Amino acid sequence: MASNSGRRLNIDNINQHIVSAKYAVRGELAVKSEEYRAALHNGATDLPFKQVISANIGNPQQLDQKPITFFRQVLSILENPTLLEKSDVLVNHLGYKPDVLERAKKLLAAVGSVGAYSASNGAPAIRQSIADFLERRDGFPANQADIYLSAGASSGVNTLLHVICANEKSGILVPIPQYPLYTASLSVLNAACVPYLLDEQKNWGTDLATIKAAHEKAEAEGIDVRAIVIINPGNPTGASLSEEDIRAVIEFAREKRLVILADEVYQTNVFVGEFISFKRMLRQLQREQPGAYDSVELASLHSVSKGMTGECGHRGGYFELVGFDPLVQGRDLQLMVNPPRPGEPSHELYAREYDGIFGGLRERATALHKAFEQMEGVECGAPQGSMYLFPTITLSAKAAEAAAAEGRTPDEFYCMRLLEATGVCVVPGSGFGQKEGTLHFRTTFLAPGTEWVGSIVKFHAEFMEKYR
Amino acid sequence: MASNSGRRLNIDNINQHIVSAKYAVRGELAVKSEEYRAALHNGATDLPFKQVISANIGNPQQLDQKPITFFRQVLSILENPTLLEKSDVLVNHLGYKPDVLERAKKLLAAVGSVGAYSASNGAPAIRQSIADFLERRDGFPANQADIYLSAGASSGVNTLLHVICANEKSGILVPIPQYPLYTASLSVLNAACVPYLLDEQKNWGTDLATIKAAHEKAEAEGIDVRAIVIINPGNPTGASLSEEDIRAVIEFAREKRLVILADEVYQTNVFVGEFISFKRMLRQLQREQPGAYDSVELASLHSVSKGMTGECGHRGGYFELVGFDPLVQGRDLQLMVNPPRPGEPSHELYAREYDGIFGGLRERATALHKAFEQMEGVECGAPQGSMYLFPTITLSAKAAEAAAAEGRTPDEFYCMRLLEATGVCVVPGSGFGQKEGTLHFRTTFLAPGTEWVGSIVKFHAEFMEKYR
Numbered sequence: 001m002a003s004n005s006g007r008r009l010n011i012d013n014i015n016q017h018i019v020s021a022k023y024a025v026r027g028e029l030a031v032k033s034e035e036y037r038a039a040l041h042n043g044a045t046d047l048p049f050k051q052v053i054s055a056n057i058g059n060p061q062q063l064d065q066k067p068i069t070f071f072r073q074v075l076s077i078l079e080n081p082t083l084l085e086k087s088d089v090l091v092n093h094l095g096y097k098p099d100v101l102e103r104a105k106k107l108l109a110a111v112g113s114v115g116a117y118s119a120s121n122g123a124p125a126i127r128q129s130i131a132d133f134l135e136r137r138d139g140f141p142a143n144q145a146d147i148y149l150s151a152g153a154s155s156g157v158n159t160l161l162h163v164i165c166a167n168e169k170s171g172i173l174v175p176i177p178q179y180p181l182y183t184a185s186l187s188v189l190n191a192a193c194v195p196y197l198l199d200e201q202k203n204w205g206t207d208l209a210t211i212k213a214a215h216e217k218a219e220a221e222g223i224d225v226r227a228i229v230i231i232n233p234g235n236p237t238g239a240s241l242s243e244e245d246i247r248a249v250i251e252f253a254r255e256k257r258l259v260i261l262a263d264e265v266y267q268t269n270v271f272v273g274e275f276i277s278f279k280r281m282l283r284q285l286q287r288e289q290p291g292a293y294d295s296v297e298l299a300s301l302h303s304v305s306k307g308m309t310g311e312c313g314h315r316g317g318y319f320e321l322v323g324f325d326p327l328v329q330g331r332d333l334q335l336m337v338n339p340p341r342p343g344e345p346s347h348e349l350y351a352r353e354y355d356g357i358f359g360g361l362r363e364r365a366t367a368l369h370k371a372f373e374q375m376e377g378v379e380c381g382a383p384q385g386s387m388y389l390f391p392t393i394t395l396s397a398k399a400a401e402a403a404a405a406e407g408r409t410p411d412e413f414y415c416m417r418l419l420e421a422t423g424v425c426v427v428p429g430s431g432f433g434q435k436e437g438t439l440h441f442r443t444t445f446l447a448p449g450t451e452w453v454g455s456i457v458k459f460h461a462e463f464m465e466k467y468r
Numbered sequence: 469m470a471s472n473s474g475r476r477l478n479i480d481n482i483n484q485h486i487v488s489a490k491y492a493v494r495g496e497l498a499v500k501s502e503e504y505r506a507a508l509h510n511g512a513t514d515l516p517f518k519q520v521i522s523a524n525i526g527n528p529q530q531l532d533q534k535p536i537t538f539f540r541q542v543l544s545i546l547e548n549p550t551l552l553e554k555s556d557v558l559v560n561h562l563g564y565k566p567d568v569l570e571r572a573k574k575l576l577a578a579v580g581s582v583g584a585y586s587a588s589n590g591a592p593a594i595r596q597s598i599a600d601f602l603e604r605r606d607g608f609p610a611n612q613a614d615i616y617l618s619a620g621a622s623s624g625v626n627t628l629l630h631v632i633c634a635n636e637k638s639g640i641l642v643p644i645p646q647y648p649l650y651t652a653s654l655s656v657l658n659a660a661c662v663p664y665l666l667d668e669q670k671n672w673g674t675d676l677a678t679i680k681a682a683h684e685k686a687e688a689e690g691i692d693v694r695a696i697v698i699i700n701p702g703n704p705t706g707a708s709l710s711e712e713d714i715r716a717v718i719e720f721a722r723e724k725r726l727v728i729l730a731d732e733v734y735q736t737n738v739f740v741g742e743f744i745s746f747k748r749m750l751r752q753l754q755r756e757q758p759g760a761y762d763s764v765e766l767a768s769l770h771s772v773s774k775g776m777t778g779e780c781g782h783r784g785g786y787f788e789l790v791g792f793d794p795l796v797q798g799r800d801l802q803l804m805v806n807p808p809r810p811g812e813p814s815h816e817l818y819a820r821e822y823d824g825i826f827g828g829l830r831e832r833a834t835a836l837h838k839a840f841e842q843m844e845g846v847e848c849g850a851p852q853g854s855m856y857l858f859p860t861i862t863l864s865a866k867a868a869e870a871a872a873a874e875g876r877t878p879d880e881f882y883c884m885r886l887l888e889a890t891g892v893c894v895v896p897g898s899g900f901g902q903k904e905g906t907l908h909f910r911t912t913f914l915a916p917g918t919e920w921v922g923s924i925v926k927f928h929a930e931f932m933e934k935y936r
Contacts, residue, residue, distance in 0.1 A: 007763050008694055008725045011795040015634050034587070061581035072548045080544035082537075089561045094554055113529035115779040119502070151619055151783070162656065166483050188630065226476055257476045295475050311583040315619070315783075327479040 021184040029415055030056055033425035049423030053452045055443040056425045058235075058387045060310035060357075065446065068309060068353050070100060070339065070346045077104035078114050097345035122149025122318070130318055138280035146321045146329070153265045153303035153317040158185050160299050160319065163328065164226050164259060165191035171223035173214060173258070175206070177390065177432035177440070179235045194218040194225055197435055200392065203381040204239035206230070208248045215256060227259035228252075230278070233266040233385025236432045236442035238365075240270050240385035246281045250296060259297040265306040265317075266386035271362050275385075279322055298322040306387075308357040361387060364445040371453045375460045387446055390429070393439050399467035411439040417463060422455040489652040497883055498524055501893035508891075517891035521920045523911040524893045526703075526855045528778035528825075533914065536777060536821050538568060538807065538814045545572035546582050565813035590617025590786070598786055606748035614789045614797070621733045621771035621785040626653050628767050628787065631796065632694050632727060633659035639691035641682060641726065643674070645858065645900035645908070647703045662686040662693055665903050668860065671849040672707035674698070676716045683724060695727035696720075698746070701734040701853025704900045704910035706833075708738050708853035714749045718764060727765040733774040733785075734854035739830050743853075747790055766790040774855075776825040829855060832913040839921045843928045855914055858897070861907050867935035879907040885931060890923040 011019065037052040054062060061067060073096050077083050083090060084105065090096040110125030111118060121127070127144035134142035150156035161182075164170065171192035174182045178195075186193045196214040199207040211228070218225050230249060232241040253260045262278040279300050286293045304316035321329055339354075340346040365383035372380040372391045380391035395410045403413030411428035419425050429440030479487065505520040522530060529535060541564050545551050551558060552573065558564040578593030579586060589595070595612040602610035618624035629650075632638065639660035642650045646663075654661045664682035667675040679696070686693050698717060700709040721728045730746040747768050754761045772784035789797055807822075808814040833851035840848040840859045848859035863878045871881030879896035887893050897908030 006725075007765055007791065007793050008727050009632065009765060009796045010793050013634060014631050014796055018631055057585060059585045061584040067581065067583050069550075072550075076544040076548035076551065079547055080540045082540075083544065083562065086562055089557060093557045093561065094551065113535065113781065115535050115781045116529040117525060117527045117773075117780040163482050163486055164477065166481060257474075259476050297475055297477060305585075312585040313581065313583045323475065325475050325478050328477045328482055 015188075017188050017190050021187040027427075027431065029412075029419055029425055029427065030054075032416075033419055033423075036419070036423060047423070048421055049455070051423055053422075053424040053447045055445075055447055055452075056427045058306070058444050058446065059312055060387075060446050061312065065310050065357060065360075066353070067311065068339075068350060070350045071309065071311070073097075073100045073346075074104050074107070077101070078107060081108055081113075084108075099340055099344045099346050122147070127318075130320075134279065134320060138277055138283065140280060140283040142279075142320065146324075148319050148321070150317045150319060151315040152305055152312075153263065153301045153319075154181055155315075156301050156317055156319040157181055157261070157263070160261060161185050161189060161191070165189050166224075168192065169222060169224050171218050171225040172261075173211065173218075173225060173228040175229060175231060175234075177236050177429060177434055177442075178229070179231060179263070180431055182229055183433070192218070192223045194223060195433060198234070198237060198239070200381075200435070200438075203384065204234055204237035204390070205241060206245045206249060208252060211249075211252060225256070225258065227261050229261045229263065231263040232278075233270055233275070234388075234390075235263075235266065235386055236388050236390045236427070236429075236440075238383055238386050238388040238390055239381070240272055240275070242273075243276055243281070246276055246278060247285070250278065250282055250285060250293070254293055254296050257295070259299065262298060262300040264300055265303040267302065268308060268358075269306065269361065269387055270385045271365065272382070272384040279320065282322065295323065297324050299324075308354045310357070361445065364447075365389065367450060368443070368445045368453055371457050375457060376464050378460070383445070387444050388442050389445060390432075390440050390442050393441065395439060396464075396467045399463070402467065409439075411441060414439070414463065415441055418456065418459055421459045421462075422452070424452055424456055483656075485656050485658050489655040495895075495899065497880075497887055497893055497895065498522075500884070501887055501891075504887070504891060515891070516889055517923070520891040520893065521915045522893050523913075523915055523920075524895045526774070526912050526914065527780055528855075528914050529780065533778050533825060533828075534821070535779065536807075536818060538818045539777065539779070541568045541814075542572050542575070545569070546575060549576055549581075552576075567808055567812045567814050590615070595786075598788075602747065602788060606745055606751065608748060608751040610747075610788065614792075616787050616789070618785045618787060619783040620773055620780075621731065621769040621787075622649055623783075624769050624785050624787040625649055625729070625731070628729060629653050629657060629659070633657050634692075636660065637690060637692050639686050639693040640729075641679065641686075641693060641696035643697060643699060643702075645704050645897060645902055645910075646697070647699060647731070648899055650697055651901070660686070660691045662691060663901060666702070666705060666707070668849075668903070668906075671852065672702055672705035672858070673709060674713045674717055676720060679717075679720060683726075693724070693726065695729050697729045697731065699731040700746075701738055701743070702856075702858075703731075703734065703854055704856050704858045704895070704897075704908075706851055706854050706856040706858055707849070708740055708743070710741075711744055711749065714744055714746060715753070718746065718750055718753060718761070722761055722764050725763070727767065730766060730768045732768055733771040735770065736776060736826075737774065737829065737855055738853040739833065740850070740852040747788065750790065762791070764791050767792075776822045778825070829913065832915075833857065835918055836911070836913045836921055839925050843925060844932050846928070851913070855912050856910050857913060858900075858908050858910050861909065863907055864932075864935045867931070870935065877907075879909060882907070882931065883909055886924065886927055889927045889930075890920070892920055892924055 033052050033054060036047060087101050090101065111123045124144060126149060127147040130147050131142040131144040168190050171194040172186060173194045173196055175198050176195045183193050194214055196211045198204045215225055233239060260278055264277060267275045277300060278298055282293060282296055282298055299319050299321050301319045302317060304314055305312040340350045368389055369380055369383055372378050377394035378391050380389055383389060393414060395414060400410045403410040406413060409430045411430050415426055415428045426441045426443040432442065434440050501520050501522060504515060555569050579591045592612060594617060595615040598615050599610040599612040636658050639662040640654060641662045641664055643666050644663045651661050662682055664679045666672045683693055701707060728746055732745060735743045745768060746766055750761060750764055750766055767787050767789050769787045770785060772782055773780035808818045836857055837848055837851050840846050845862035846859050848857055851857060861882060863882060868878045871878040874881060877898045879898050883894055883896045894909045894911040900910065902908050
């Protein structure tokens with residue numbers, strides 16, 4: 001029997017699924033970078049850099065991205081509706097356009113107070129706005145009853161995985177590399193993660209043979225594979241899937257009876273080609289071959305944290321369910337999906353801000369990519385989408401030995417040295433998963449300026465020299 | 469093998485822990501009341517009432533409670549910080565007091581953009597404000613590092629239960645009646661709920677002999693009882709615990725090595741006596757007998773949804789951990805805790821609004837209680853705290869038979885008839901748990917006016933007559 005003197009909970013007797021869940025984008029490097037930031041804030045002068053660059057997390061507004069004016073003006077009224085009693089002051093003295101006031105009125109009429117609880121799946125009027133947006137995006141109908149609001153996409157993923165996974169034999173196909181939300185949630189749930197490698201040679205596209213092999217192997221091991229996760233555009237890879245890849249995945253999901261979890265939070269961040277949603281492609285296939293795809297179950301996720309909106313802190317997201325059993329579905333954003341349109345008073349400023357953010361992202365991505373191309377042992381596909389680059393790095397055996405001596409993987413070792421030398425915080429590829437024998441890191445291209453890119457180049461040359 | 473034609477997910481093969489989790493405050497009655505509301509909105513004239521009263525959920529701002537001006541003015545600036553560039557307009561034309569501007573500036577300096585991700589456990593400056601508030605409240609120090617921000621208290625409870633429960637043998641003592649968040653979360657987690665009855669004779673206080681018996685029985689059945697949940701002031705009971713009860717629970721938790729989960733979200737809604745926090749009582753015991761209580765682990769939860777704030781929709785909450793192992797703790801609101809103080813420009817209006825809400829709640833509670841006292845077969849203790857009354861109802865055998873014929877429990881049957889006849893939506897006691905052989909319902913006392921109370925009295929008399 002345990003004695004009465006000690007605490008009840010210790011690291012060995014609490015939920016071990018929580019203990020084993022890892023979240024690299026908020027791990028040791030992130031903690032250390034915050035310590036550096038605090039030290040600089042408190043006047044430290046003994047560090048080899050003057051600022052910390054958080055390239056580890058896609059958090060635009062922590063860096064220099066300004067929020068979109070229209071959104072924030074509407075939100076300010078939702079928080080303080082009495083402002084509407086002074087609409088002349090808003091318009092004449094504070095630069096609020098009439099469509100801002102109209103939108104706020106409409107939303108307040110629909111949701112009542114933002115301080116009130118709403119329906120479990122979200123206020124109906126907001127869900128209707130999202131359905132309208134999806135119809136415009138895809139050219140196929142969407143039903144507000146199939147839309148579920150969530151606190152960011154993360155919470156939606158968590159809900160869906162909780163419903164889908166019945167026990168420790170339930171398996172989910174997860175791309176590697178992946179955003180660690182998926183492996184962490186599956187660990188907490190004690191369900192099986194069935195990894196499939198993305199194809200770096202195809203600019204991180206999906207490779208059907210690899211997916212098939214992973215599925216077959218898992219089923220042979222007694223895993224009941226129930227769903228496949230696709231992150232498009234990719235995180236951490238920055239890839240944007242081709243129509244062909246999307247078709248192939250839907251076809252495979254139909255054949256193997258897999259729910260498709262399409263994480264499409266970066267859908268507006270596409271720099272090459274156009275974004276094609278899984279919903280649109282599924283509806284197209286259903287039109288081409290009536291009846292053949294009716295049993296396909298698709299959940300598509302989106303979030304206000306991403307795209308040009310970048311409102312991470314507002315924790316807004318939704319998922320749309322397609323083809324789910326109504327009994328299953330029974331369990332269970334407006335501004336982003338409905339920005340000012342041409343001709344409306346706020347449109348000019350909105351379009352200027354939106355294009356400015358989009359153009360800035362593309363420029364920075366290109367500059368960063370160019371820098372990577374010049375670095376020894378670094379390979380990186382051209383930026384396609386999302387807000388990340390995920391270069392391969394090739395490190396020497398000597399570097400690997402030095403890493404092992406510290407109990408780190410070589411990519412963790414590299415990222416830690418990079419942080420210490422430059423103040424730039426990135427995430428090692430091992431936090432997302434990578435093919436055995438390969439090393440990567442993920443960096444956002446959100447931070448302004450080019451100085452920090454230069455400091456990475458300089459660090460890299462020195463690191464390579466030291467461990468040659 | 470399953471055929472390729474059907475869907476992958478059905479109600480029988482998804483996570484059965486999710487299917488079995490019940491949430492009465494958002495159950496069948498709530499759904500039906502929304503249908504009535506929609507019908508009335510669309511002009512229905514065939515219903516025996518003209519409005520739906522949602523007394524099933526503590527949602528003040530859905531009813532007539534106005535948000536506190538100071539909070540909302542500050543929030544409007546946080547959403548649109550460019551307003552600070554026109555501070556003269558805010559002050560001279562929109563009635564913003566200088567302390568509103570100061571507070572917004574201070575918060576923006578501390579958190580940066582509200583559109584950015586913050587630290588996993590919340591922005592340090594907000595946690596510091598909460599620590600300061602706890603020191604003022606309890607007269608004992610509080611450390612910001614022990615405070616964790618959460619999306620409402622519900623999300624905090626969920627996190628804590630996830631950490632504490634290691635497997636299906638882990639048990640948590642839960643009061644009956646309880647807010648169904650606890651049983652629902654434990655069901656999803658597949659951990660053991662160990663119910664202990666509250667003592668209706670003691671106005672729903674805790675009875676130590678009952679708790680002990682429940683604990684003993686569970687341990688004898690092989691359950692590893694790890695924590696005890698206390699909801700104070702009570703939900704659904706509306707009780708406020710005495711100092712003696714709190715001391716006894718802490719003593720018991722110390723003896724049996726139980727983590728105390730103190731759900732204290734209604735701490736400002738105390739109408740009889742004063743609120744005593746578990747933290748304060750624990751620190752007092754530690755001072756009286758140095759060393760004896762050092763191993764007690766306490767988590768105390770609070771939320772902006774409750775109290776006079778009533779900002780349910782803003783999803784703000786925190787928990788404070790006391791006495792936890794640092795390794796366990798390593799796993800992972802400013803306005804509510806820091807309102808304007810006397811002498812500051814916004815204080816007068818704040819105090820008027822706060823007192824108005826508090827007084828209104830007490831008045832309505834008293835009126836409702838008086839009505840219950842006149843109703844045949846209804847017994848209800850005087851209102852003490854929170855925003856609920858939880859009367860006992862005694863129904864005839866004939867009513868029980870009619871309920872059984874519909875497949876409902878007698879209290880569900882009663883509440884459904886009440887909704888149909890009056891448009892007043894309350895929650896049956898079976899949704900919270902109740903002693904065998906007893907029946908209750910929970911009603912909020914948030915709805916304005918007295919007409920709806922009269923309609924309950926009238927319905928009740930007719931119901932009793934019909935099933936006599």
